Amino acid sequence: MELAVRAAAPSCSSSPSLHPPRVPCRLGRSPGLPLPARRVALAAAAFALDPFQEIKTELNDASKTEVFACPVCYEPLIRTGPPGMNLPAIYRSGFKCSKCNKSFTSKDVFLDLTVTSGMKEYSELKPARTELFRSPLVSFLYERGWRQNFNRSGFPGRDEEFQMAQDYFQSVAGGILVDVSCGSGLFSRKFASSGAYSAVIALDFSENMLRQCYDYIKQEETPMNTNLALVRADISRLPFASCSIDAIHAGAAIHCWPSPSNAIAEISRVLKPGGVFVATTFLSTPTNSGPLSIDALRPLRQIVGPVNSSYNFFTEGELEDLCRSCGLINYSSKVQRSFIMFSGQKP
Known part of the structure; x- marks a missing residue:
């Protein structure tokens, strides 16, 4: 001990x-x-x-789902309060890094594990495509028509997408799943209700998306003691210890990330050996990328990107290269028009 x-x-x-x-x-x-x-x-x-x-003894005896780490130094957080990954337990707990002494609380309906948590003077803005989803209006509309429009691009719909992801996650059933860029918890709630995981963490940078997720949980009468936690965090600075997470899901998200390479490198860092990453996004097409969908013109994104506030769309070859370069193996994908679900595994 x-x-x-x-x-x-x-x-x-x-x-x-x-x-x-x-x-x-x-x-x-x-x-x-x-x-x-x-x-x-x-x-x-x-x-x-x-x-x-x-x-410290309480941490040693607590559930194996105690995986939160400081986003500054990645040291495990000391937790005071009731153990467990459900909403009431997280809300009543305090978290503190024993190394850098930074404290984190869940004074709202979510636990804020961003680097800027608790700052009073400094504020930080993300690219427009990221800030858009922090809007209360967009958060409200996301499951009330916004997400349903993805069907036009080949997205098969919530139930089928969920089952496709579950098929990829069979090898890590019973482990901890993090639904990154979870939005209003469209899939987080289904993962939690499935009972296939010891804990589900719904993670997003948008405070309003997490509040919407909480509202949906109450409306759907999901038991509050379900192993589902709401966490605010930056996809490029995940607040988890290395090799601590079994499964990571990112639904229709990577095209919004400021730096997909940093994000997938972080995902690779926190996955356990054998852990699985599953994501969906839009493939690059003339409709969503214009001339930049042509292979010969793809390098121009380095010039156009900094002044372009639109989303980043990728070819399947780019997504596979991205996963492999970040250390993931066993890449596989399913494509339907411009929809793609792809997966990689931590060796």
Whole structure:
């Protein structure tokens, strides 16, 4: 156990907040106690002397779904409050990084794990295609007509897309799934209700999308103790420990991301070995990309992109190259007109 190791190991720091006071030598050297018993005694004494050990022990004994990490330094967050990944437990909990001392709360209906969380003076704007979805109006309309229009481009619809994704995720059933750029939780809620995962994290940068997701959860009478958490985070700075997530889903999202390469590199970082990434998007066509859909003109995006606020659309070859360059293997895809669902796996 971490507690026993820390109590027995010598400390290089004098900070009382990070290390317990020294235990009297006679406790660890008592000739009447065998080595295992001496370690237990050391651990018990350290626990009694260090109030922070209560938190650490709770983390050790908590559900394996405790995967949140600091978006600044990626160190695991210390959690105070009830364990669990459901909405009431997250809402009543506080989170703090033991390394950089940054605190995170869920004072709203979601847990804000962005780098800018808690800042009072500094504000940061994303590209227009990202900021659009932070609008209350767009968040309200997303499931009330906006998403349904994707059918014109070949998207098969919510139920079929969900089942297609589930087929890709069969090998990681029972694990933790993160629905990145979840929007109003169109698929997050279905993943959570399916019971196929130990926990589902609905993650988006838009505060209003997460609020809409919460409203839908209440309207659908989804039990509040369902293993579903709402988290605000940046796709290029995922607040999870490396190799901690089993499955990641990104529905109709990659064309909105400021830097798809940074995002997929982050996805690759947090996936466990064998973990699966599944995403859908629009393939580049003359309709949505104009002349830039022609292979010979694709390099011009480097010139046009910085002054163009429209979405980024890719060819299938580009998507496969992107996944492979970020360390994902076993790439596969399904295409229907300009709709594509593609998948990669962490080796």
